[in-house]
Amino acid sequence: MKRRLAAFGAVLLAVASSVLISVGPADAAVGLHVSGRNIVEANGQTFVMRGVNHPHVWYTNQTSSFANIKALGANTVRVVLGSGKRWGPSTDVGAVISLCKQNRLICVLEVHDTTGYGEEAAAASLDEAVDYWISQKSALVGQENHVVINIGNEPIGNTDAGQWTAATTAAIAKMRANGFQHLLMVDGPNWGQDWQYVMRDNAQTILDADSQRNTVLSIHMYAVFNTAASITDYLDRFQSNGWPLVIGEFGWRFNSGEVDHETILSEANARGLGYLGWSWSGNTDPILDMATNFDPNQLTSWGERIFNGADGIRATARQATVYDSVTPGPTTPPVTPTTGPPVTPTGTPPGGSGGCTATYAVAGQWTGGFQGDVRVTAGSSAVSGWTVTWTFANGQRVSQAWNATVTSSGSSVTARNVSYNGSLAAGASTTFGFLGSWTGTNSAPTLSCTAS
Structure with a gap:
């Protein structure tokens, strides 16, 4: 047009x-x-x-x-x-x-x-x-x-x-x-x-x-x-x-x-x-x-x-x-998300700097829902795959995710790479995101990243 x-x-x-x-x-x-x-x-x-x-x-x-x-x-x-x-x-x-x-x-x-x-x-x-x-x-x-x-x-x-x-x-x-x-x-x-x-x-x-x-x-x-x-x-x-x-x-x-x-x-x-x-x-x-x-x-x-x-x-x-990798049907975010500064806890797997770290940020938040973004970064050595885990402290739930296969068991969440973003060179990063629900408090969890 x-x-x-x-x-x-x-x-x-x-x-x-x-x-x-x-x-x-x-x-x-x-x-x-x-x-x-x-x-x-x-x-x-x-x-x-x-x-x-x-x-x-x-x-x-x-x-x-x-x-x-x-x-x-x-x-x-x-x-x-x-x-x-x-x-x-x-x-x-x-x-x-x-x-x-x-x-x-x-x-x-x-x-x-x-x-x-x-x-x-x-x-x-x-x-x-x-x-x-x-x-x-x-x-x-x-x-x-x-x-x-x-x-x-x-x-x-x-x-x-x-x-x-x-x-x-x-x-x-x-x-x-x-x-x-x-x-x-x-x-x-x-x-x-x-x-x-x-x-x-x-x-x-x-x-x-x-x-x-x-x-x-x-x-x-x-x-x-x-x-x-x-x-x-x-x-x-x-x-x-x-x-x-x-x-x-x-x-x-x-x-x-x-x-x-x-x-x-x-x-x-x-x-x-x-x-x-x-x-x-x-x-x-x-x-x-x-x-x-x-x-x-x-x-x-x-x-x-x-x-x-x-x-x-x-x-x-x-x-x-x-x-769909979690629950069919998205909960979509508002047009202009608003949120405070991102929270960036990191996790290092067994094996030290040669593994991976993950950072967490709330990209947008609205009544009852939010969008989370996670950045995964390889350590001093290349990785062929990664898994990020965390536990929500306030009853949050993931409803949809992209660029990762995400599964939940109660408050515990596991995110694994998909076929196109598992291999990372040393120091390289990739991101995945998700939509979730929350009530009352939406505190940031502590992430753990394990490389393979």
Whole structure:
């Protein structure tokens, strides 16, 4: 959205939103897949997307955004990539997926170069987008539990929108022929807003074109959807056909002619539909930024609304169960955590300085809940794994953790490294975090760290 605002003024401010639609059982699917009206995980657990878009291809240094988006309660991030036709090429797909996984986010990856094809002369075709995904296949295979491939962003403009059906069915077939088993997401034409209803009227054709019955459709809701009636009518059409739907990319009503975001949020919650708002930061028009200068402590009105408001992310997001290591379902922190100075007790295992130490800090605290951060540092020798233990003194309980496997027995807590952060060079550090509950007093525990 960010880089295309000027062009979108001429097309009713078309940006990006994702509506997930598919039909029929997905018996051949692995990982995330569609079942009836729902997106489900490999274990059959329904997953409802709650998240935002992040303009990674234009701001590749803003890697902290993944952790910040997660800390505000999101369970999904839609990541903007470039194929090299207009932006990029994004050759860091593996690193992006790692950032998503480290922060326990489902990763929706999209090629942005296709935006407005047929009307925008520089745009890539969907076939070219598929070629990009094929070039990145080694980073994607095996990530079906964590990654959704959004083949191309808003792949057809307002010129000959009817070409969308054939181009989309061919792109899906080419993805499957090249061995991709991921949940696929397909954006509509008309700069994603489908105001000519090509996607709506050909949805079944698209879904049937997937040999794995594992494709969802995506509607982008902006100025075309500026009334409650236009939104509910569109959503009703898909619901009545039994197609799962997620509203993936949409803006907010910053003036009377813009999208009715209040209806989108309330209808999504009432219908059990996912949504992905546009966008975290970095827009050419900053009215669409959720965080000023990528700073989670400087949320804009839009950011406060989508993260903290009624039917917003904080109130409705539930973490994907593939990431659960303690109790399913997160307790999300407030938008701007407040706390006193961090407390940093350390522990040294048998073996002295060659082991590891751990420091503890309360990153944010609110009524009944808090976020804890733990830093693990290797001693004078490298370590291949670590375990941190502590005992809460005031009845605190861990409800969710990331970047560590955390188990609890009463007040005693054990945190062990995961596959990607166990090996530390001498003096090197890694961090993990958790959400917890407390009443009355939230004193810091004493930590013990054991290296292996």
